[in-house]
Amino acid sequence: MSDIEIRPATAGDIPAIVALLADDALGAKRESPDDLTPYRAAFARLVDDPNQHLVVAVRDGRTIGTLQLTVIPGLSRRGATRSVIEGVRVHSDERGSGLGTRFIEWAIDASRREGCQLVQLTSDATRIDAHRFYERLGFEASHLGFKYQL
Amino acid sequence: MSDIEIRPATAGDIPAIVALLADDALGAKRESPDDLTPYRAAFARLVDDPNQHLVVAVRDGRTIGTLQLTVIPGLSRRGATRSVIEGVRVHSDERGSGLGTRFIEWAIDASRREGCQLVQLTSDATRIDAHRFYERLGFEASHLGFKYQL
Numbered sequence: 544m545s546d547i548e549i550r551p552a553t554a555g556d557i558p559a560i561v562a563l564l565a566d567d568a569l570g571a572k573r574e575s576p577d578d579l580t581p582y583r584a585a586f587a588r589l590v591d592d593p594n595q596h597l598v599v600a601v602r603d604g605r606t607i608g609t610l611q612l613t614v615i616p617g618l619s620r621r622g623a624t625r626s627v628i629e630g631v632r633v634h635s636d637e638r639g640s641g642l643g644t645r646f647i648e649w650a651i652d653a654s655r656r657e658g659c660q661l662v663q664l665t666s667d668a669t670r671i672d673a674h675r676f677y678e679r680l681g682f683e684a685s686h687l688g689f690k691y692q693l
Numbered sequence: 694m695s696d697i698e699i700r701p702a703t704a705g706d707i708p709a710i711v712a713l714l715a716d717d718a719l720g721a722k723r724e725s726p727d728d729l730t731p732y733r734a735a736f737a738r739l740v741d742d743p744n745q746h747l748v749v750a751v752r753d754g755r756t757i758g759t760l761q762l763t764v765i766p767g768l769s770r771r772g773a774t775r776s777v778i779e780g781v782r783v784h785s786d787e788r789g790s791g792l793g794t795r796f797i798e799w800a801i802d803a804s805r806r807e808g809c810q811l812v813q814l815t816s817d818a819t820r821i822d823a824h825r826f827y828e829r830l831g832f833e834a835s836h837l838g839f840k841y842q843l
Binding site for chain 1: 707710711714720723724725731732733734735736738739742744745747759761763765766767768769770771772773774775777779780801804805809810811812813814815816817818824827828830831832833834835836837838839840841842843
């Protein structure tokens with residue numbers, strides 16, 4: 544694991560990130576790796592936002608993971624800043640390698656550096672293995688996550 | 694309900710917002726309405742961020758509700774922008790008045806104006822009435838919400 548670099552994503556990483564997003568039971572139905580136009584537009588919208596941290600994990604020039612960390616200042620909980628983790632993907636060849644753990648630990652450390660008091664994420668109710676994974680890392684499944692499609 | 698204004702919060706609204714945050718079964722343990730210092734610092738951190746929309750509902754000069762809407766651009770779901778609703782509070786005198794519904798409908802409309810494809814929120818697992826409320830408004834409890842305290 545020592546030769547893995549976790550770094551901010553660049554525009555050149557978009558094809559690899561989209562491939563990772565699509566290589567997933569739920570993502571396969573939701574992504575369009577053959578048309579990168581909407582992804583490039585989204586990247587342009589987030590890249591200059593200092594509260595958005597879209598990162599990739601790279602080993603030997605190969606992109607093997609991605610996640611997005613968003614920093615959200617707010618008034619509740621005595622003015623607590625929280626972070627939200629979204630879009631966590633680890634390449635299928637690398638699952639079970641410890642990269643997921645290292646990735647989430649990176650996100651926790653980055654949240655601390657950003658002055659956050661709370662890290663949160665939602666996980667689809669069908670992703671039972673992911674729930675066990677987050678609980679092992681110290682996350683508490685204290686909430687229900689609601690979504691509304693526009 | 695026609696005389697309620699929903700508008701961006703200003704620094705002058707901080708005491709009323711904190712009173713609303715504290716007037717809640719969970720918030721009572723987490724907030725410090727007698728010391729506004731951390732709230733003023735948090736407000737300064739979010740007020741100039743174009744992706745943060747901290748709003749209040751006001752009637753006859755009285756602040757009767759607050760919520761925070763955060764816009765999060767991202768690559769997943771074909772470059773979907775999502776919004777996250779946090780810190781929803783309605784004054785205890787106003788619960789059951791329809792303000793909650795109007796407030797969430799405002800957040801959904803604002804999300805649409807911001808180009809979002811998805812609105813999401815988490816609700817503490819103990820807030821059973823809130824879960825029914827969000828489901829009635831069309832939200833789906835499709836996810837588990839995990840938190841990690843730093």
